[in-house]
Amino acid sequence: MSVSPPDRPRPRLTRLTPLAARTLVDQVVDAIVEATARGVFLPGDRIVEAEVARALNVSRIPVREALRLLESQSVVVSERYRGMRLMSVDIDGLEKILKVRLVLEQLAGAEVMPRVAADPAVLAPLEATLAELHAAATAGDDFRVAALDTAFHRCLCELSGNEVLVRSWEPLSRQLTIIFGLATHRKTLTSIVAEHDEVIAALRAGDRAEYDRLMEVHILEYTRAVDYEALVDQLRRIEARRKAG
Numbered sequence: 015m016s017v018s019p020p021d022r023p024r025p026r027l028t029r030l031t032p033l034a035a036r037t038l039v040d041q042v043v044d045a046i047v048e049a050t051a052r053g054v055f056l057p058g059d060r061i062v063e064a065e066v067a068r069a070l071n072v073s074r075i076p077v078r079e080a081l082r083l084l085e086s087q088s089v090v091v092s093e094r095y096r097g098m099r100l101m102s103v104d105i106d107g108l109e110k111i112l113k114v115r116l117v118l119e120q121l122a123g124a125e126v127m128p129r130v131a132a133d134p135a136v137l138a139p140l141e142a143t144l145a146e147l148h149a150a151a152t153a154g155d156d157f158r159v160a161a162l163d164t165a166f167h168r169c170l171c172e173l174s175g176n177e178v179l180v181r182s183w184e185p186l187s188r189q190l191t192i193i194f195g196l197a198t199h200r201k202t203l204t205s206i207v208a209e210h211d212e213v214i215a216a217l218r219a220g221d222r223a224e225y226d227r228l229m230e231v232h233i234l235e236y237t238r239a240v241d242y243e244a245l246v247d248q249l250r251r252i253e254a255r256r257k258a259g
Contacts, residue, residue: 042080051195057103103242116233123225125174151203160195200240
């Protein structure tokens with residue numbers, strides 16, 4: 015004879031431990047990415063754990079964890095006997111990042127367009143980010159433009175409703191912020207923002223061919239137009255003259 019299990023109240027959701035908004039490790043990660051996008055660190059630079067901890071007034075433990083996270087996202091590279099170094103910006107490495115990004119974001123657009131056709135308000139979060147981009151460009155805030163550029167493309171992926179796509183795109187995000195930050199040394203902020211105006215217009219129109227063409231220009235051609243290796247060399251020379259003088 016089977017015995018029915020006793021009725022038990024389900025555990026209350028409130029018993030879960032509340033999540034912290036941002037951990038110290040997250041803050042260290044963001045600080046390193048921002049410093050790199052602003053040119054404080056440059057691609058190929060050695061990142062010394064003790065120096066970062068001292069500059070941020072934290073212990074070395076969160077810095078060590080932050081560097082491990084950034085290593086998993088290919089923002090820093092561990093070299094035997096040489097410690098951690100920032101990602102390089104050689105053309106071969108950039109091409110690999112950009113080609114993967116292009117495929118993901120073209121797919122995102124294809125999945126967003128039917129949602130926009132059914133409800134144009136779907137684009138509201140993307141339009142809000144674009145408005146912030148315009149404000150940051152007007153204010154001349156290079157890093158905020160770079161960070162919002164990344165946020166724009168993350169939002170585009172999220173609007174697709176495809177969580178697998180988002181998870182595939184997210185590990186690229188911090189590398190993209192650094193690349194976008196370096197690009198502000200070569201491209202005007204207004205031109206960077208204008209590219210995003212065109213992307214939203216194509217999404218609104220539901221023009222898949224035009225959207226795909228724009229993304230290829232935006233992601234591949236505009237990025238290829240910047241010689242990042244030469245730019246980094248120039249920034250190093252400027253810093254050397256500053257220190258010498």
